[in-house]
Structure formats: C-alpha cells, structure tokens
Amino acid sequence: MSCWRWIWLDLLSVVKDRAIALTLFGGISFYAILYPSPYLNNVPTSQALVVVDLDHSSLSRQMIRYADANPGISVTGYAATMDEARQWLVDGRASSMLVIPEDFRHKLLRGKQVTLGYGGDASYFLIYSAVVQGLTQAGLDIGHNIQLRGMLAQGMNPTKAEQSLDAISLNAVPVFNQGLGYPAYVIPGLFLLILHQTLLIGTGILGAGQWQRSGYWHQLSPLGIVLCRIGTFTLLYCFFSAFYIGWCYYLYGVGLLASLGQVLLLMLPFLLATACCGVAFSTLFHRRDLPTQVLLLSSMPILFVSGFVWPLTLIPQPLVWLSQLVPAVPGIMGMLQLNQMGADWSQVQPRWLQLWGLLLFYLPLAWWGVKRRLQQLPI
Amino acid sequence: MWQLLRREFHALQRDGWQLALISYVPLLGFLFLWWLFSAALPRQxxxxxxxxxxxxxxxxxxxxxxxxxxxxxxxxxxxxxxxxxxxxxxxxxxxxxxxxxxxxxxxxxxxxxxxxxxxxxxxxxxxxxxxxxxxxxxxxxxxxxxxxxxxxxxxxxxxxxxTPVAAQSTALFNRNMNYVGFLVPPMLIALWQLVAMLSYANSLNRELREQSLADCYRLGLSRVLLAKFLFYTPLMLLHGVLLLVMMYGYIGLPIAGSLLWLIPAQLIMLIAVWLWVQAMFFVIADSARVISMCTGLFAPAFAFMGVTFPTSNMPLLAQWWRALIPSSHYIETHIAIVNHGLGLTTVLQQSTSYLGFLLLLLPAWYFAWRYGRALQPERQASGALL
The missing domain is CATH 3.40.1710.10 (abc type-2 transporter like domain)
Known part of the structure; x- marks a missing residue:
C-alpha cells in the first residue's frame, strides 16, 4: 500500500471514529470559545469598596470621589467602624476597604502627616492588586493637591511648584501585552497546550483501538506506520493550528509580532515532535478510554511548568529538566518569544532545535513500541 | 448490599489504572503542583x-x-x-x-x-x-x-x-501574599475533582466494557449505583481530606476557620460530581465519549473558579457555565471557611446553590429507564435459558 493511500485511510478512520472526532473537531472548536470566555473582559474593573470615613470632612469626601473615579474601584457602601467593614468583606459584599482616619483634613492643614488605610481581600490577588493600585493613585493625588495648595499659599510660582513636586518622572509602561489583559496573557500558551493535548489524545485513542486488531494499519513496516501516522496528524493539525494561531489569536487580540514564515517554521517541528510523541505514547495503551484520562490529569502540571505563569527561575530544577521532554514546553516558550515578545530567530533557535531533538528522541521509541505491539498481535 | 460492595472491590482489584487513580495518581499530582509553586514568594x-x-x-x-x-x-x-x-x-x-x-x-x-x-x-x-x-x-x-x-x-x-498622605495597605486574609496559599488550594481541588470524576466514570464504564449492564439491572440498578456511591465517596473524600491536611496541616498554610466544616462541603461537591457523571453516562453510554464529555466539562474548572480572574468580571455566559461546575461552588465555601473564618452555617447556606444539580437526575433516570427496557428482552431470554 502506498503511503498516501495509508494516510488517506488513516484520516478517514479519524473522522469516522466518533470518540476521536469528538475530541479533535468538537474539543478544539469548543475550547476555542470556552477557555477564553471567563477572561473576555480583559481586566478586573469596579471592585466593590467599602469606606470607613471617620473624618467626614470635605477632603475625606474628595478622597472617596477620587477612589470611586478609578476604573478598578466602585464604592459600594459605607461602614461606621473597621469591624463592620471587615464584616462586609467576610460576607462578600465588598472585596476591599478604605479607612480614612479621624482628623484627616485637620492634620493635613496643620502640616502633619496622616496615614490612610487600604485593605483588600488577598484571597484574590488580581482584585487586591487592582484595588490597591487604584487607592494608591487616589491617595497620591490627594497628597499632591495638598502640597500644591501649600506651595501656592506660600507664594510660589505655579509652574515651579508643579515642577518641584515631580522632580523626576517615572515612565512605567508594560510591554508585549500593553493592556495587561488576561486573554493576551493566557491564550497563546493555553491554545498551544490544547493543540498538544488533543493531538496526543487523538493518536492515543486511535492507537489504543488499532494496535491489538489487524487492519489497513498493519500493511506497512513499523517505521512506515510511525512515519505515516505522524504525517496524518501533522496534516490534520496544520488546519487546527491555522485556526488557533492564525484566527483565534487574532480574534482574541493576542500580540502578533512574528512573520508568517517564522511561525510556520516553529510550528513544523512542534507538530512533528508532538505527533511522534503521540504515536510512542499510544503504544502504551490497550483501552481506548485511558489516553484521555492520563492527558487530562497531566494538562494542569504541563501548563504551569511551561514557565509563563510561574517564572522558570522559581520552579525546582528537577521539574524543569523533566518538563523539557514534553514538546509543549519548548513549543509554548518558543511561540511566546517569537510571536508575543518579538525575539529574533537566533534567540528562539535553541527551542526550535530542542523540538527537532524531541522528534529524534521519540522516533525510535515510537518505532520500538509499534514493533512490539505488532509482534504481540495474534495471527 | 455487602455483596454489591464486594463486587465493586473485586472490579477495582482487576483494574490497574483505576487502582492507580484512587491511590498514587492524585498524590503524585498534588505533590507535583505543590512542589512547582513551593517557592511561594517570587524572589530575585x-x-x-x-x-x-x-x-x-x-x-x-x-x-x-x-x-x-x-x-x-x-x-x-x-x-x-x-x-x-x-x-x-x-x-x-x-x-x-x-x-x-x-x-x-x-x-x-x-x-x-x-x-x-x-x-x-x-x-x-x-x-x-x-x-x-x-x-x-x-x-x-x-x-x-x-x-x-x-x-x-x-x-x-x-x-x-x-509625603503628606502616607498609606498603609494590608493584604487581608493572606498577609504576605503567599502564592502557595493563593493558587495551590484551588488547583489541587480542580485536580481532585478530575480524579473523582474519572474514577466514578471508570467504575460506570466498566459495566459497559464488561457488558455487565444487564447484570446491574438484574441486581437492581439503584442498588448498584448506591453501592458505587458508598464505595467511591469515602475513598475520594479521604483524598480530599488528605489534601486539606497536607495543605493546612503539613505545609501549614494559614487557616482561619475549622477544617472539619470543609468535609461536609467536600461531600456535597462529590455528590454533585457523581450526579454529572451519572447523567453523562446514561445519556451517552459509550466509555470513550463519556470520558471526553466529562473532560470537556471539568477540564477548565480552574479557569472558571474565579480565583485568578474575578467572577464578577466574567461575561454572563461564562458565569452560567461556571455554575455548572461543582468545584466553583465548593471553592466559595472553601475560601469562606479557610480565609474568612466562617462556620457550618455558611456551608449549609451555600450548599443550597447545589440544588440545581439534582435536575441531572431527570435525564439519568429517563435514559436508565430506556436502557432497562431495551435490555428487557435479553433478560427474559436469559431467564428462559436459565
């Protein structure tokens, strides 16, 4: 049988197998919508703030208005005491509190320092950081106003007063994901992982069902089977990858800095290595419902070990070494460097070579596994 | 009933993967994820x-x-x-x-x-x-x-x-912004939910694989399901408790409330997971596809919990989907008890949010009844043979 005919039959059996078709076609299109859906609003806004205003002055009310004007914060209520405000947080009616001390205005006018209290529910870091950032900004603005007023009262030139307040300007700008949005952060890595996992599941289910029976798949030599199956799945995943990387990345506003040629060049060894790993992996299974289970349980560890959520320098080295055997890990990092952070090809090359290396590593394993399974086959 | 439990036990002994799933696989997963984040505070x-x-x-x-x-x-x-x-x-x-x-x-x-x-x-x-x-x-x-x-x-x-206006910001409920305390519990719960889902689905799928579904009907389907429930609930609850003891006892993450109240919360969550798996099983009745569908539902559980990205900022559709996943209900109770120090009344109050999962009994019951009817001639035939 010719290779092309084999690959054609293989493609047909993928499409006809309802469990595989469900995972591949259903899973990939469903996850493309489902996974980003919680993050579509990009950044946390309008977090509920409860205010403990012990001062009740014009200045304290101004502070509250400043806080409320921040997009991250929305003032939802007032509490008389700190304990009451704490109860708001515990009940979930608010996620943060602002405490304005007594004599806030009085002390400021007398030229004494006052301390504002910001509290946020740090069970949710994103909420906490949004709220504290907003309150800090509001507090700085209030302080700034007071200073400026004082200087003007002393007869200082307004321009000079402004200048002496900001002797230096700090120009802090996020790069690569300029809006600090959640989809642009999660999607590039996550979608590659989905491609990786579904590919492994597809080859796994197909292999687990086939190796113990005879059929068209046995009409080639073991090496031929491995190579042709890699061909089948790479061909199929060219389309899925094009959908994810070409269309979904664009749809969800992920940073796209690499050229088409470079992305294709990186995806080629990624798909080949993953498909080869998948064939090797499929020879371990006798039951069709097992590959999904193993890969499901491994998804979260692979995602977190890939280094874009938790920095690689903080992950224990043995875990990092172990993870380098999973094609998704160099794949995700290479894609982030190349496409999201705009690195040169020379900087991505180590990962690219690693992917080719993984292909060479899994190829003999896949060949050996398939050969062993063929020999076990009752004739 | 004792015999049905023994039947489950024998089935478990024969299945290597299922044994792994209820013993060392969750432990390995828990340890891996904890070790990964063990640095806890980003440094250098x-x-x-x-x-x-x-x-x-x-x-x-x-x-x-x-x-x-x-x-x-x-x-x-x-x-x-x-x-x-x-x-x-x-x-x-x-x-x-x-x-x-x-x-x-x-x-x-x-x-x-x-x-x-x-x-x-x-x-x-x-x-x-x-x-x-x-x-x-x-x-x-x-x-x-x-x-x-x-x-x-x-x-x-x-x-x-x-600085005329100084600020004192306090990270309430997680004083030093510890990432282990923030990320690891929801992650482990998501993983635990997956393990629970898989072990129960495997136990049901085995009846299909070994074509013993007819046996189940003969033994009384509800009794077989009850046996599965009685068999797997304590096992998975044990893992859940182990997970809590590991996090709050051994690692020593701060806990404001009592661990004891988390056990009923975990039990309720497990029941909700079982209800899902049962409904999927009877509606689909194909082992690989049952696993695929349950995976589709439970795999994104962590993203939908609302710990990393706040629930209030999720689009409405995402919030609805979130409500379908038992772990997103559980995590609220978990945070209320562990971080906010609330007690049993909260567990009871929040458990009412699970009531919707009881609706899953309807399709399960309907399709189970249909299978029962389809299997009936077989039963009569086998009865005639006997």
Whole structure:
C-alpha cells in the first residue's frame, strides 16, 4: 500500500471514529470559545469598596470621589467602624476597604502627616492588586493637591511648584501585552497546550483501538506506520493550528509580532515532535478510554511548568529538566518569544532545535513500541 | 448490599489504572503542583538595569533596586542588549537611568526614568512593576530629602513635605501574599475533582466494557449505583481530606476557620460530581465519549473558579457555565471557611446553590429507564435459558 493511500485511510478512520472526532473537531472548536470566555473582559474593573470615613470632612469626601473615579474601584457602601467593614468583606459584599482616619483634613492643614488605610481581600490577588493600585493613585493625588495648595499659599510660582513636586518622572509602561489583559496573557500558551493535548489524545485513542486488531494499519513496516501516522496528524493539525494561531489569536487580540514564515517554521517541528510523541505514547495503551484520562490529569502540571505563569527561575530544577521532554514546553516558550515578545530567530533557535531533538528522541521509541505491539498481535 | 460492595472491590482489584487513580495518581499530582509553586514568594526575578548616567544618583538607585528581594538587577551597558534580553524572556523588566540624570536633578530640570516590564508574563510583570516603582520612589525620596534640607526646611518637617498622605495597605486574609496559599488550594481541588470524576466514570464504564449492564439491572440498578456511591465517596473524600491536611496541616498554610466544616462541603461537591457523571453516562453510554464529555466539562474548572480572574468580571455566559461546575461552588465555601473564618452555617447556606444539580437526575433516570427496557428482552431470554 502506498503511503498516501495509508494516510488517506488513516484520516478517514479519524473522522469516522466518533470518540476521536469528538475530541479533535468538537474539543478544539469548543475550547476555542470556552477557555477564553471567563477572561473576555480583559481586566478586573469596579471592585466593590467599602469606606470607613471617620473624618467626614470635605477632603475625606474628595478622597472617596477620587477612589470611586478609578476604573478598578466602585464604592459600594459605607461602614461606621473597621469591624463592620471587615464584616462586609467576610460576607462578600465588598472585596476591599478604605479607612480614612479621624482628623484627616485637620492634620493635613496643620502640616502633619496622616496615614490612610487600604485593605483588600488577598484571597484574590488580581482584585487586591487592582484595588490597591487604584487607592494608591487616589491617595497620591490627594497628597499632591495638598502640597500644591501649600506651595501656592506660600507664594510660589505655579509652574515651579508643579515642577518641584515631580522632580523626576517615572515612565512605567508594560510591554508585549500593553493592556495587561488576561486573554493576551493566557491564550497563546493555553491554545498551544490544547493543540498538544488533543493531538496526543487523538493518536492515543486511535492507537489504543488499532494496535491489538489487524487492519489497513498493519500493511506497512513499523517505521512506515510511525512515519505515516505522524504525517496524518501533522496534516490534520496544520488546519487546527491555522485556526488557533492564525484566527483565534487574532480574534482574541493576542500580540502578533512574528512573520508568517517564522511561525510556520516553529510550528513544523512542534507538530512533528508532538505527533511522534503521540504515536510512542499510544503504544502504551490497550483501552481506548485511558489516553484521555492520563492527558487530562497531566494538562494542569504541563501548563504551569511551561514557565509563563510561574517564572522558570522559581520552579525546582528537577521539574524543569523533566518538563523539557514534553514538546509543549519548548513549543509554548518558543511561540511566546517569537510571536508575543518579538525575539529574533537566533534567540528562539535553541527551542526550535530542542523540538527537532524531541522528534529524534521519540522516533525510535515510537518505532520500538509499534514493533512490539505488532509482534504481540495474534495471527 | 455487602455483596454489591464486594463486587465493586473485586472490579477495582482487576483494574490497574483505576487502582492507580484512587491511590498514587492524585498524590503524585498534588505533590507535583505543590512542589512547582513551593517557592511561594517570587524572589530575585532578573531585571535589566541600563545606567547611562554613571553618577552617584544612578548608582544609588541601582543599590536600592538591588536591595529589593523581588528583583535581581543585571547591569547592561547597552539598551539594545537589554531589549534583546527582554524579548527572549531572560529579564522581566528594563530600568533605564538616562544620561545626565543627576545634572538634570540638580539644575531643576525634569529627567525621566524609563521602566518597561513584561506584560506577557502577567503575574511577574505586575509584581515587578509595583515593586520597582515603589523602590525607585523610595530611592528618589532620599534625594529629595537632601534637596529639602539644603533649601533650609526644618528636618522634622521634611517627611511631611515629601509625603503628606502616607498609606498603609494590608493584604487581608493572606498577609504576605503567599502564592502557595493563593493558587495551590484551588488547583489541587480542580485536580481532585478530575480524579473523582474519572474514577466514578471508570467504575460506570466498566459495566459497559464488561457488558455487565444487564447484570446491574438484574441486581437492581439503584442498588448498584448506591453501592458505587458508598464505595467511591469515602475513598475520594479521604483524598480530599488528605489534601486539606497536607495543605493546612503539613505545609501549614494559614487557616482561619475549622477544617472539619470543609468535609461536609467536600461531600456535597462529590455528590454533585457523581450526579454529572451519572447523567453523562446514561445519556451517552459509550466509555470513550463519556470520558471526553466529562473532560470537556471539568477540564477548565480552574479557569472558571474565579480565583485568578474575578467572577464578577466574567461575561454572563461564562458565569452560567461556571455554575455548572461543582468545584466553583465548593471553592466559595472553601475560601469562606479557610480565609474568612466562617462556620457550618455558611456551608449549609451555600450548599443550597447545589440544588440545581439534582435536575441531572431527570435525564439519568429517563435514559436508565430506556436502557432497562431495551435490555428487557435479553433478560427474559436469559431467564428462559436459565
């Protein structure tokens, strides 16, 4: 049988197998919508703030208005005491509190320092950081106003007063994901992982069902089977990858800095290595419902070990070494460097070579596994 | 009933994967995820510092950055090199101290310090941005202090002049912003939910694989299901309790409430998971596809919990989907007890949110009844043979 005919039959059996078709076609299109859906609003806004205003002055009310004007914060209520405000947080009616001390205005006018209290529910870091950032900004603005007023009262030139307040300007700008949005952060890595996992599941289910029976798949030599199956799945995943990387990345506003040629060049060894790993992996299974289970349980560890959520320098080295055997890990990092952070090809090359290396590593394993399974086959 | 339980036990003994799933697989997963995040507090993240001024002021600021435990400054002589290091992810931020920084400060011009941080690695980027800004502001304050004193301001007044409004921010319920306390519990719960789902689905699927579904009907379907429930609930609950003891006992994460109240919450969550699996099983009745569908539902559980990204900011559709996953109900109880120190009344109150899962009994019951009818001729046939 010719290779092309084999690959054609293989493609047909993928499409006809309802469990595989469900995972591949259903899973990939469903996850493309489902996974980003919680993050579509990009950044946390309008977090509920409860205010403990012990001062009740014009200045304290101004502070509250400043806080409320921040997009991250929305003032939802007032509490008389700190304990009451704490109860708001515990009940979930608010996620943060602002405490304005007594004599806030009085002390400021007398030229004494006052301390504002910001509290946020740090069970949710994103909420906490949004709220504290907003309150800090509001507090700085209030302080700034007071200073400026004082200087003007002393007869200082307004321009000079402004200048002496900001002797230096700090120009802090996020790069690569300029809006600090959640989809642009999660999607590039996550979608590659989905491609990786579904590919492994597809080859796994197909292999687990086939190796113990005879059929068209046995009409080639073991090496031929491995190579042709890699061909089948790479061909199929060219389309899925094009959908994810070409269309979904664009749809969800992920940073796209690499050229088409470079992305294709990186995806080629990624798909080949993953498909080869998948064939090797499929020879371990006798039951069709097992590959999904193993890969499901491994998804979260692979995602977190890939280094874009938790920095690689903080992950224990043995875990990092172990993870380098999973094609998704160099794949995700290479894609982030190349496409999201705009690195040169020379900087991505180590990962690219690693992917080719993984292909060479899994190829003999896949060949050996398939050969062993063929020999076990009752004739 | 005892015999049915023994039937489950024998089935378990024959199935290697199922044995692994209820013994060491969850443990390995828990340990892996905990070990991965065991650093808990981000420290010494590499940042690039490009000093183009080489003055006492720029060196002073460099020392301030070095003193921050979160950042590990690496000196670059050329901004291009620093940018390249940033693009390849070697450093997470670039601080550029411009040429003539000191001279501009002394002559009353307004120099600009450029700070770029990596937004692609959001967690690291946001942390570094706030830490570096605080550190630089602190370093610059020292410089302004000297300036104020030189202008003849009374030393007691200097601090007030510099910062009339000081701030004290408190991270409530997780004082030191520990990432283990924040991320690991929801992650492990998501993993635990997956293991529970898989073990129960496997137990049901086995009846299909070994074509013993007819046996189940003969033995009384509800009794077989009850046996499965009685068999797997304590096993999985044991894992759940182990997980809690490991996190709050052994690792010693802070807990405000009592661990005891989490056990009923876990039990309720398990029941909701069982209801899902049961409904999927009877509706689909194909082992590989049951696993696929349950995977589709439960795999994104972590993203939908609302711990990393707040629930209130999710679009409405995502919030509805979130309500379908038992772990997102559980995590609220978990946080209420562990972080906010609430008690049993909260567990009971929040358990009412699970009531919707009882609707899953309807399709399960209907399809189970249909299978029962389809299997009936077989039963009669086998009965006739006997």
């Amino acid at each position: 993240l590499p940042i690039a510092i490009v000093d183009e001024d080489h003055s006492s002021v720029s060196r002073e600021l460099g020392r301030y950055l070095d003193a921050n435990s979160v950042a590990e400054p690496i000196a670059y002589t050329d901004i291009q090199q620093a940018v390249a290091a940033m693009r390849s992810g070697e450093v997470f931020a670039v601080v550029r101290l411009p040429y003539a920084l000191k001279r501009d400060l002394l002559t009353g011009h307004k120099p600009t310090i450029d700070l770029r941080y990596n937004g692609q690695f959001l967690l690291v980027g946001k942390l570094l941005s706030s830490q570096l800004q605080l550190t630089l502001a602190d370093g610059l304050k020292q410089i302004s202090r000297v300036k104020q004193l030189a202008a003849g301001v009374n030393p007691a007044q200097v601090e007030v002049r510099l």
